[in-house]
Amino acid sequence: MLHMGHALNVTMQDILCRYRRLRGDNVLWMPGTDHAGIATQNVVEKKLASEGTDRHKLGREKFIEAVWEWRSESGSAIINQLKRLGASCDWKLERFTMDEGLSIAVRRVFVQLYQEGLIYRGNYIINWCHRCHTALADLEVEHEEVDSHLYYIKYPFSDGSGSIVIATTRPETMLGDTAVAVNPDDPRYKNLETDSVILPLLNRKIPIIMDSYVDMAFGTGALKVTPAHDPNDFEIGKRHNLPEIKVIDDNGKMTPEAGKFEGLDRFKCRESVVKSLKREGLLEKMEPIKHNVGHCYRCKTIVEPNLSRQWFVKVKPLAEKAIDAVENGSTKIVPEIWTNTYYDWMRNIKDWCISRQIWWGHQIPAWTCENCRHIIVSMEAPETCPACGNGILVQETDVLDTWFSSALWPFSTMGWPENTQLLKTFYPTSVLVTGFDILFFWVARMMMMGIHFMKDVPFKDVYVHALVRDEEGKKMSKSKGNVIDPLNIIDQYGTDAFRMTLAAFAAQGRDIKMSEKRVEGYRHFINKLWNAGRFSLMHLKQGYTEIKFADLSLPDKWILARLKHTSESVAGSIDSYRFNDAAGTLYKFVWHELCDWYLEAIKPCLYGHKGEEKKNAALSVLWRVLHDTLILLHPFIPFVTEEIWHKLPGTKGSIMKAVFPADEKDFASLYCDPESEPMMDLIIQMITGIRNVRGEMNISPSASIDVILQSEDDFLRKILSLNEDIIINLAGLKSFLVAEPGERPKKAAMTVVSGAIMYISLEGIIDFSKEKDRLEKELAKLKDEIAVSIKKLRNDDFLSKAPADIVEKVREKHQNFVEKQQKLMTNLDKIRSIEAS
RNA sequence: AGGCGCGUAGCUCAGGGGGAGAGCGCUACCCUGACACGGUAGAAGUCGUUGGUUCAAAUCCAAUCGCGCCUACCA
Incomplete structure (x- = not known):
């Protein structure tokens, strides 16, 4: 569904495209969509659930068919919405990440990166969403501060000499502990009598290890180590050759390794573990704590760090070149403020988990030989195993992260790997317009892939635009109910x-x-x-x-x-x-x-x-x-x-x-x-001056009045005479007389504009006290301004250090103010004398 | 924990070392032969606070308060 973010984005792009076309450029604007793997699968699964079935009953093939069907119904909707926004895309070139051409590009990229050693498979800690039942990349985890508890748990020494207290926010993971770690510099633990503890509840003997990762200041300075369920513990485990015991399975239930807790939901298990610890007197205390917990960016479920076999892209070598490209100006990020954010992320980048345990997406082109476990990665399904000749080969069931295919967009959409005319003409592209929220998800990855496969940056400029928020500045979201539908706005206002x-x-x-x-x-x-x-x-x-x-x-x-x-x-x-x-x-x-x-x-x-x-x-x-x-x-x-x-x-x-x-x-x-501009400005000033007096003196707009202008400036008089018809017309005058300085008409209001005096005749209706008030008010304003300029002009530092043109400007201004002041005062005096007579 | 951004007229925001701006709202007057979704005029701001640099600060620097966002493995 089209949202405000799209609307802004598309409008910016369309302005650029229409503008460049007007300027005679050959413009290409390719529209398209990605397949939004997890989100789309979720939608279709929900639909199936409402029909009383699920994807497992349907089977993979039938399920994929169902997704395609859903897409053909709703997929064109967004394109039609873009058209309502006036987007002038090259509609015939519309692309979709699951198109055949783009899918070939995806396979090709996967195979090549694998061959180059930039894609690997392995058992690592990844973020696991139990609801979506898939791995997530680090980026796809949203951290949110949550009120929780810090549990202090006693782990008895194995020799019975006492116990060590550890602190944790996730007590249920203790079932998978394979060590307790302390900092080697921590005096509290320097001279321990023993080197192991008995893991409570399971009575497993686990070692006490020394690792400088442990923060002595946090909790008790003793850390429980659960390599299978925590990314840091995983690293520690690797360093100390610790076993990795999975106690939470992919559905969020406890595994047989959890002993009597087997089958419990992870959160139920937490309660249960705490209860058991209390009963055994091993829970020393509980402290309230605020800490960040990762949530799935698609369904907001709390994600669990989970040990599993996944595919990764080794990003460091790709990132380096993507950093260079911005540093050397090949790609320019606008506004520049975002370049630092880009560098920051790129420099601290970690390997990218690209496998997803869902069905909707590009299935990973890797096959395992049933016989010898050899892995074959190739564009097409192999007939036999090249290692042992066996014919039973099973394809990897995982699909690739949607962003993996989106990362290829700038060239896959133009027909790559073929060297098409489109590619030759339009790669690298001129500009990418995007919101900063996908700077990492999309922009950074397109940069890496573009440079690696095309040997050139995907775009010369990246224009990063703002986010559209609601009236109070909050991010629009369906759950908050503060979304404004662009189509609704268009219906109402066009x-x-x-x-x-x-x-x-x-x-x-x-x-x-x-x-x-x-x-x-x-x-x-x-x-x-x-x-x-x-x-x-x-x-x-x-x-x-x-x-x-x-x-x-x-x-x-x-x-x-x-x-x-x-x-x-x-x-x-x-x-x-x-x-x-x-x-x-x-x-x-x-x-x-x-x-x-x-x-x-x-x-x-x-x-x-x-x-x-x-x-x-x-x-x-x-x-x-x-x-x-x-x-x-x-x-x-x-x-x-x-x-x-x-x-x-x-x-x-x-x-x-x-x-x-x-x-x-x-x-x-x-x-x-x-010359026309200063001249017209003068006319406008005169008209505005007269209107101003009319307004302040409450002269009816229908009353046609006479104005006499007096000035000693020949040039000014000439211009005004030549254009008197404009002034007469727009100021609503009966007559406009331009003259040299002379007598003041008796029954008139006056104003000073650009050194000229204008007398606005007010036959019989002049109200002298009102006119005096007006002039006095204006004089008061002038007085303030004159005071400011005098202060400057009496300052020697200003006169000697300020640039000459500035000094001149102030002098001129001061001169004008003083002249105007004199004229106004002379008139005020005259009014007073007229009134007295 | 780091990083970034924002605090300017009642509201929403431009501007970014030398005369405080716009739109909406407000006040007064006006259906004048495109437009009342209009016209003309007007009122309205110590440019968050405090210091510093400068001849000159809303603008640059530092600190501070308030708000928002992003990144991060402190259990």
């Missing part, structure tokens, strides 16, 4: 809004707290875009018309310049995987530049109030801006942009095949008036 939300919140290095409220905000944005498109299309009756630069208005030139910067900024952000920056930049451009200013500014032209020439100029720019904006947005918002694209006259085919604005031939020449 795919585009959902994707935009994910992109906007995907800041590097921080988890995403998801809530519907946030998606709603981006639905508004999609709506805004749609309406801007609708409005534009009302006027755009024809396709691209040549932009005649000489005819363009200031807003025309300005929006083109803004579009240029937006385009470059978005490209830069996506190139460096800063999806939130790209989304934010686009949001701001569309809403606060295109809609708020440009569309509003050109309305009079579009409605024909300014003549045909200006109308055509505006239309030519509007077409181009809408066209390019849609392309920029498309990787994030595939559906709505496609829809508007098709309605836009003069476009052909899908927007997916469009050309990214920065790659257009006329990109540089088209968007080329840098």
Whole structure:
């Protein structure tokens, strides 16, 4: 089932793919799934149980058939869900880890690694899940802190001279003890009279051994050693040649070795052992303790360290090269913060247990000769034993860890071991996008396998994205009941809004707290875009018309310049995987530049109030801006942009095949008036200044007012006169008079913007006390700012040590503040005198 | 036990040595010929705490508190 993690992951990948296609690259995005061995087997077993049967009754072959059947029903579901997210994968190349091609790759890899001595079989301690009835790799064990007890148990010396006390959290395993260990440096145990103890309950004589592994500070400094049920004890056992006695079987029941406890469940046995010890006076005390206990990552059952025969990959030699690849930059992990985590794990890596005692998966290609026990590992089932010629060969029943096949994904999916065209074209791949939770499970292992078998890294970049959590920052999980279903979100708010939300919140290095409220905000944005498109299309009756630069208005030139910067900024952000920056930049451009200013500014032209020439100029720019904006947005918002694209006259085919604005031939020449930005900024400031006064003086929006601007700056006056119609239009004025400094109109409010004074006439409605309040408030603000700049400018250290441009900037700012302050004060005085007269 | 990340406006978060930002929420006014899922304006923050480096710290360093995560064989 598709979850939020998938949604984020797929959205990131899709943004990258759509973006790279717009930029003209040959893009391959292979979709697919793994067979999720244990999880899938669990699901099907549950289903069988509900039908009153189980896999053993069915037999292996029939069971596998049942799994395939289940998969064919549910397997395509996730692919369909990906499509609803807008994922633009190469659907024809969909792969599954159990496909024949991938299975051949798996066998091939297994055989080769075996021949190279990098796969071996042996009896080792592994993590055993009694519920799933299989071995688990170390990674697949989740440690969780649990309240428990530390039991102190007396082990009598064999010579009857007393006893030694050991401490344990798992008393039932004592039945498998084959020694007691103490630290050779521990003074308490240096001069023991005897070298053995009698194991209580079973009365087995076991040795006392010296091993520096034992922590003198923990418990009593004496450690019971159970090689068959504890990884450390196993190591100690190897060092001291201790026997390994299994007392818990693969079903979690006590074995005959457990004596009278045989057949008891492991936890029942614990109670029983404790009771017996108490009765015999051998339980010295019990202490509460918090400690970490391993749980199965699939079913949460407490796992048991268990001695059994398993297959392992010797990972060290593979890991070394995978470390090198990141160190020398062949593969780059983004954000970099994860490289250390990667190194850390790789450097401390231990052999990987790859055999699983389940049926759903790739059966290990190893056969044992019934006659001479010779092991044959090969691609195909051998006819006879090459050692003794016997014909009865039995295949290993275990299957391989799912991650073993997933580790081959970057090349097995492209047809390896054949040297296919796909491999030649696309290996090594450009980027892997993934969550950090599978950095070890998947990324690290793909690195190792890719380098070993392809002699090159599987991907140049690894982009590690955040985890999606719930509103409170908790991990979403079915058991907590806090999962948000992406499809539900899509039904309510649409795919585009959902994707935009994910992109906007995907800041590097921080988890995403998801809530519907946030998606709603981006639905508004999609709506805004749609309406801007609708409005534009009302006027755009024809396709691209040549932009005649000489005819363009200031807003025309300005929006083109803004579009240029937006385009470059978005490209830069996506190139460096800063999806939130790209989304934010686009949001701001569309809403606060295109809609708020440009569309509003050109309305009079579009409605024909300014003549045909200006109308055509505006239309030519509007077409181009809408066209390019849609392309920029498309990787994030595939559906709505496609829809508007098709309605836009003069476009052909899908927007997916469009050309990214920065790659257009006329990109540089088209968007080329840098002056337009400061000029338009000035206009915007004036309009905002007037609106501000209107708001504060409670002037009704419908009231059309007169404004007089006075400035000694010739250039400023010129620009404003040339564009007075924009100001009149957007500030809702009756008239806008630009003049040199002069008399102050009597009944007017005033404001100072960019050194110019604007008098907003308020015939008959001016409220002088209100105006005084306003000016005084503004003066108070200015006073604070001036104080800050004065402090800096009076500091000699600042003047001598700060960079010249910074000093200049502060000077300029200070100058502006002071001028503004003077103008405001002069006016305040005048108001006072007008009021007095 | 180690490692990492986060504490910035009521909420969710950007930013990352020289003028505190956005979205949502809030207040006021407005159905102005794309959009009330809208428009215009506004209020709102000692940038966790304490020290240090610096002419200058929300930003760098150290300590500290709180929260979260990852790795690990202490029985």
